[in-house]
Amino acid sequence: MSLRDFIALSPLLIVATGALVLLLQLAFVRSHRAAFATFLLTLAAASVDGWIRLPAVEQATAVTTLLRVDRFSLFFCLLFFFTSAVCGGLGYRYLRARLTGNRRTSTTLSSCPSSSSCGEFYFFVLLATLGACTLVSSQHFASFFLALELISLALYPLLAFPVPLAKWGAGRDVSHREAALSLESGIKYLITSALATALALFGIALMYAATGNLQFSSMDFSRGESALLIGGFALLLAGVAFKLSLVPFHAWTADVYEGAPTPVTAFIATLGKTALLAILLRLFSEFSVHILETSVAMISLLAVASMLGGNLLALRQRNVKRLLAYSAIAHMGYFLVVYLVIDRGIAREATIYYLVAYTVTTLCAFSAVSLIDDAALSDVSNPQVTTGDDGNPFQQSFYRGLFWRSPTLSLCLAAALLSLAGIPFTVGFIGKFYLITAALDGQLWGLLGALIVGSALGLFYYLRLLLTLVDAPSIASGQTAAMRVVVDQPHTSAEPAARNNPLLISRSGLGLLLLLTALLLIFGIYPQLLINGINAL
Secondary structure (H helix, E strand, O other), X not given: OOHHHHHHOXXXXXXXXXXXXXXXXXXXXXXXXXXXXXXXXXXXXXXXXXXXHOOOOOOOEEEOOOEEEOHHHXXXXXXXXXXXXXXXXXXXXXXXXXXXXXXXXXXXXXXXXXXXXHHHHHHHHHHHHHHHHHHHOEOEHHHHHHHHHHHHHHHHHHHOOOOXXXXXXXXXXXXXXXXXHHHHHHHHHHHHHHHHHHHHHHHHHHHHHHHOOOEHHHOOOOOOOOHHHHHHHHHHHHHHHHXXXXXXXXXXXXXXXXXXXXXXXXXXXXXXXXXXXXXXXXXXXXXXXHHOHHHXXXXXXXXXXXXXXXXXXXXXXXXXXXHHHHHHHHHHHHHHHHHOOOOOOOHHHHHHHHHHHXXXXXXXXXXXXXXXXXXXXXXXXXXXXXXXXXXXXXXXXXXXXXXXXXXXXXHHHHHHHHHHHOOXXXXXXXXXXXXXXXXXHOXXXXXXXXXXXXXXXXXXXXXXXXXXXXXXXXXXXXXXXXXXXXXXXXXXXXXXXXXXOOEOOOHHHHHHHHHHHHHHHHXXXXXXXXXXXXXXX
């Protein structure tokens, strides 16, 4: 490798170096705050480097036959750095809320006990970020597979990350329940991911046998469909479908989303899927999979099943994290529609825009859910506060009347729900409009009909949760204790306990949520800001 190659890979090298520095730092200094600072500095340095180099890249730089650095890969690396920073910030609040006890009486503690493993959380996030950047820079199935596994290996410990609670209160062993759910989600993801890896690897081997090449741009499909080629593509597609939780490979999704720590759930739902969707965009563009009729049929079936199945399953959910899990399944189906016409019209532009829209919206939704969870934990010692059915703060019953208890937080969550539903003036609306336009250009009438029906079903359960936010708090159920952001003012007499026992949400957490909401609205009202950047890729 030459100096030019090292310069091209500088964002990835900065992240890799930062991860190693953080690991060495943890061997000598067991400080939560110091680990978080190193994590943020690493992402900031990589972001500045990528931001400076993005407009200067005129043509792609091939680093051996495995990697290719161009504006496309740098753009998504910047998106991954932003995603990791947001999820890391949520993780900091998540860990601090559980390691400092009740923040009402202990507001100065910000470091984990020396025996805990807080710092490793940020190491694994950096490791997954490195894998995502490597994946989106891949131009060969060898680097594709290795990067995909690097992401998975980092997600396993994050899903089952130990959370030693200092205090919980009320005599409830909630920490044991939370740890058990996290461990269960980690094991489920490990098993399903191992199966997906085996299928994908076998599929890649069969495709190599059929085409004689593993480099994306050199795979020759001109000889038509063969049993080896179709079998290999089907197995590869099945492995990818597991990772993207497409129907019928979705069984793990809701349980993993529910059991994982909320910041990790946000991380899987965004970076874990966006990286794979981005490289699929490059892969499908390069070897024109649409020329194989059988592959088009397989992708179409997965798309329709995911769009309809995900939304239908979400209709029955009363758990917010499970609802968002099934919603994510439907959104993965929406993406597949555009991939079938990726070489026509605005399909490529539509896919990239919707990837950004999905990432920002999902981060906003899970940020709100995470802050609500942390706030419920900080005041769980208050006997007046209920955390929903079976002590679960993710049940929709806990969100009833949230607007009257925390208007700022509720409005941000409402904006995210409206964006997921594709309501105008949000980034989700522009993204979905792009998808529909691309489907019209490709004359995919059946898939377009499924997309519209799925969107209509999704609108129902998004609005149902939104109406729950503005519903009157149930006094009989003990929800008179208000959840109120410290910067909000009391609103009505319906929340008499708010002034005495408010559930506090940090200003830093609220600021992060407001930033995401602002991006969600800005890109929805002024989409050209993002479109201009996408067109330059």
